[in-house]
Amino acid sequence: MKVRLLLVHLFCVLAFAKTFAQQQDTVSLPTYPIQFSVVTPLSTDRINELDPEKTIHNFSFNMFLGKNGGVNGFEGSFLANYIYQDMYGVQMAPIMNYVNGQTQGVQMAGVFNASGDRLRGVQMSGVSSLAQGNVQGAQLSGAVNIAEKKVKGAQLSGAVNVGINEIKGLQMAGGVNVALSYMNGLQAAPINVAIAEMEGAQIGAINVNTGTLKGSQIGAINVGGKVQGSMVGVINVADSVKGIPFGVLNIVRHGYRSVAFESNEVWRGMLTYRMGSPVFYNIFTAGYMWDGNYQRYGLGYGIGTQFHISRKNHFFMELTATHINEDEGWTDQLNLMSRFHMGVDIRIAPWMTMSVGPAISLLTSHVDQGNLTDTQGYPAPALSVFPNWWSEQNGDLYMAVWGGLQASIRFGSFRKLDRSKY
Template sequence: MKKILLLFLISTLTINLKSQNSSVPPLEREVTLSISNESVPFVLNAISQQTAVVFSYSPNVISTTNKISIDVNAKSVRHTLNTIFTGTVKYKVRGKYIILQKNDAVAKEEVVVEGYLYDSQTGDKLTNATVYSKEQKVSTLTDEYGYFKLEVPTDAANPELKVSKEGYADTLLSPISGNLNYVNVELSTKQKIEETPLLIEPTVEKEKNRIRMPEWLIPNRLLINTKNISDTLFSKFQFSLIPFVSTNKLLSGKTVNDYSLNMTIGYVQGVRKVELGGIANIVREDAGYCQLAGVANVVGGLAYGFQGAGTFNAVRQMSGIQAAGVINFVLNDADYIQLGGTGNFVGGKFTGVQVAGIFNIGSEMSGVQVAGVTNLTGEAEGVQVAGVHNHAKKIVGTQVAGVINNTDSLDGVQVTSVFNRAAYFKGYQIAVINYADSCDGIPFGLFNFVRKGYHKIELSADEVFYSNLAFRSGVKKFHSIVSVGIRPENLDNPVWMFGYGLGTTLGKSDKYLFDIDLTAHQVMKGSYFASRNSIYKFTLGLDRKISPKTSITFGLTYNIYVTDTNSKYYSDTFSSLVPYSFTNSTSSNGNNVKTWVGGKIGIRFL
């Protein structure tokens, strides 16, 4: 029974070992050996027993009589073979077979460097580490077993190879010589600097103010190299078909070029003079002086000079001229000129001229904004012009819009056809309707309302209409007057009027103020409306305060009454509406004009 159980355990272990080995490439299977003074075939047989590989070779490839000693612990078959043969034998893999062949010392165009990378503290194999030649622009990545193989052109004069991995200190490989070099390299982790609040905050802020690169367009191998390598490489010129088919090869993400030409999409660290892209230019850091792309430019740092794209430009900071068919996006500050077919966006301060088909958006602006629909900014100094709407939290300058201007603080002028709104303004508002919470200026419009301004409800009587109600709104210097009045003797079909006018109130006395009003009134009888039936008044009045919110008013008026003698009620009503006249004349077209001097008296509230 015990023998059966032992056989079962051995069989199970053997099956598990074979299963594990079958999933690992033959050259990467681990070997542990400690053999002294034995032949090479004996050692190869020992490796085969542990790894389930089969070696195939001709007798003239290896010596069967020479004795060797070897001591390896959990090393790969590849490492073990290199230890045994020291580059005199090369090998090919066919399934579970490893074919050993003589490595003839023939001059080659490339020097081969291969080996493994380990963590110096843990001994773990390091995957996705970059081994590269800065001069030759060649590179490779370690695979999942920490193995790498790099071919370096032999025309390189003492090529310098570096090993880099994110989080580890860069390591320089020993000068390479001969056609085959096998190395094992241990990398040390970078020492972490103790973080303090003063060091943390700028780092966090820098991450927030970073343009997100469209990494989904970039091959993973190129991205890994870019993250691993700390060096900056330089090139006079680079040409690429696609991001990884480039004269800078898989090091393009760490290369700064003077000139860059990309047939489709380019991916580089920086451009110092000119870059052209058929589809898109992606620059991780700065770009200048000219960048043109069929679809898009994306710059992670400063773009300076001219930037033009068929669809959009996205940069961290801009200094120069930016033109896009759809939108320009700047994360931080921008200077000089932005031209967007649809819109412009600046996350920081913009200084210069922004022109967009639909919108301009920014946190701060100094200069000129022109948009087909809307301008939106935090603080502005200069001019905002929009087809529909302007908004600025604070503006020093001028807002001109087709429909609406809006701001919390204005020092300047608002002009629009419909509505101006300002929490506070110093200057002028010009629109049909003007609204402000408070002001140190004048609103000009058909209706002006300043919440902390001048508001009066007036009940008055004059020689034509004995009962009048008016509302004055705006500021003392300039306010609108809306009024209605009625003659109460025939309320079934009354004579009444509605009117609008403008007024100014002068004086600084606590009790006496002086009014100058100019108003126009349409005279009606019941629902009958005649186009020429109006009274125009020029009023000089006095306002006497009798309590904090009450005053009496009286004044003289100069009146002009124009009416149509052919109207329905002219003979029995409108002709005798005026108590007397200085002048009374009728023109050939039937218009009767009367003038007279009258008066009014009233009481005001608020």
């Protein structure tokens, strides 16, 4: 009964393997249905004993290390398998599978799989997989996958994926993905690196593309060359961006930068630095106010966007948040002014613009408001244009909303801000 069950299982394995098999070899070699070996040359096949690279078997089982000219079906071992030419079907071993020629089917090993030529199918290993030819299918390993030529499919590993030539498909790893040539698809890992042109997306903690990226980078730190798409992260660095760099800090070599001297109803003097892309830029502000009785200063951060309306003019909208320090080096209590500002920038020189526009501000504070408001309740005693539109005291929390104006003179790298260019 056990013998019958064994034969049934053997038949099923052979039938499964034949779904991957190709009936012709690259080199014409004699084909034999079955062989068993302890370690080459101790084999049931006399030819295999004398010259193992000159035989092909439909079923091959090796106790330890077995060598064959080729396999057209199934090969298994308790240690390792080595094939001189091609493997069509299934190859299984706890340590290593190595095919010197092309592989069409499945390689499963506890440690290492290698295909010296083209791989069409799946490599699965506990540690690493290597395909030296084109890959059409998938490489799955616990640690490292390496494909030296084109990949059409997926590389999935617990640590590192490396595609040396063109990749069309997916790279996913627990550690690092590396594409050294053209990449079309998705890279997802804590660290993703694409050296050449990439079309698709990089998703991870750190994403790096040194060529042209047509797609998206999503991560904590994104580094791109020429980006045609979006960058979403905490820090975005690029040579140029035709799209949206959405981040806390955007550094674009051929992007938008300006330094401005500004004044409004809250700050008599304010220094502002803007950087990023015209479509989305970061704002860093420092303001100062003194009226003889007290002084205050503020440090703020914000974001903005610009719309081209004519050759020399553009419309902008900005949102900032500023921490206000009252008559001391640093005010520990909540004392935050949120402000929305918009206007039209008019270019008066290639390197200078001027603007005036309305603003609306919200003050949220735990600070005693005696130093912030005059008897009329204005948030800026000397310069407020409008009284409070709304204010409320709730315990030690004070909130107020008012309108105002802001004037600015900007100096920087101004270009025609046409959204079709960014």
